[in-house]
Amino acid sequence: MNQHAKAISFVLNGSKTEMLVQTHENLVELLGRLDLYGARESCGQGLCGCCTVIVDDVAVSGCLYPAAFVDGKTITTIEHLDHDVQLSPVQQAFIEEGAFQCGFCTSGFILMTHKLLEQKPMPTDEEIRDYLAGNLCRCAAYPEIINAVKSAATKMART
Amino acid sequence: MISFELAEPKTLNEAIALLDAEDPEVRPISGGTALMLMMKSGVFRPSRLVSLQKVEADYSRIERGSNGSLRIGAMASLSQVEHSDEVRRVAPVIEKTMxxxxxxxxxxxxxxxxxxxxxDPHMDLPPVLSSLGAKAIVAGPSGQREILIEALFSGYYETVLKRDELITFVEVPPQAGWSSSYIKCTTRSADDWPALGIACSLRIEGGSIGDVRLMISAATEKLTRLVSTEKVLRGQKVNEATFERAGESAMAEAEVIGDSRGSASYKSELVRVYVRRALRQAGLGETQP
Structure with a gap:
């Protein structure tokens, strides 16, 4: 093995995964090689949130995360949220509130909303805005997104 | 991005041994958010990165000393620092900044x-930690040394750290009797890099300013302590007139640089206004118990 490649193993969406990554690869590129396209590189600078991935229980920007760093870690992507063949309450709320137009940013917003609601089950408007400040929606569906977050919070409180 | 050798030492000492005092293409990488940006844009093309992700967990701990000081491991994430009860108790200004x-x-x-x-002179934590009087504990091949955060920066993206030295801990002294503030001005969008950052800590004694630390960042080539303005402030009454004089003094003292976030003359005006506001916030805010 050359010095610029690393053999890594990690848990991806519940399955143990082993692969060889190049040191210059980032996490979005790694996921793309596994046909997972829900995390998308958009700004490439960690500002927009389209590449959001959950690594060891925290949200990260996949475009700024070296693929080699996931060695030994647990990764969850948007593709895992309906693994029991049912949309998550957050996904459902985004559909009901029409919280997207083109949908490019949506997977990032949904994953971030999941993390927010884990930490703050009933967030205020200000807390929602603060937490999602690093996610950009170029269609500007922000009012609907905030409604969707609140609606998801209510759904999850009921269950 | 080009490919490079990635070393993943398990201990701090191994990490130091893998660094190279002479070679600028060999660098440590911790979280990687800033380095990834530099590598993607081609500004930095490493031959070897020494990852600190797997070094001892001691360097990620946050502890509060019995005297009210803080000791934060250099590998603590900014979120860990943001949500730490210990940090909040000693220096709430850090959480507000985060x-x-x-x-x-x-x-x-x-x-x-x-x-x-x-x-990077646009970062928020260097001025905040400097105004708290914090220092970095630094380890290298020949042992440890301490550097005040305010003395860490030697120029634009330059520090006094040697290429084979690593910051291991940041120590914040007890803040009893001090109150602190940090405000920044972003001119293009709320999440932009700041055009100016002002951090100040005041020790107020009987309605007067007993001691003060006043830092400016982002508008200047590197983080700078506004020493002359601090002299203007020491011993003065805590009131608007004092803050106003300090704003004028800071405007004259700071060597501001114009860039895409504002011309030098515009930023000078910002300095006058923001120093006054930062002092008002610290001066009229709560003092640490």
Missing amino acids: RHLSNVRVRNVARLGGNLAHG
């Missing part, structure tokens, strides 16, 4: 040591 520092995902990944060692 709220507007980049975004949740970057804070989850970026590490305190990397944030400081990067030497």
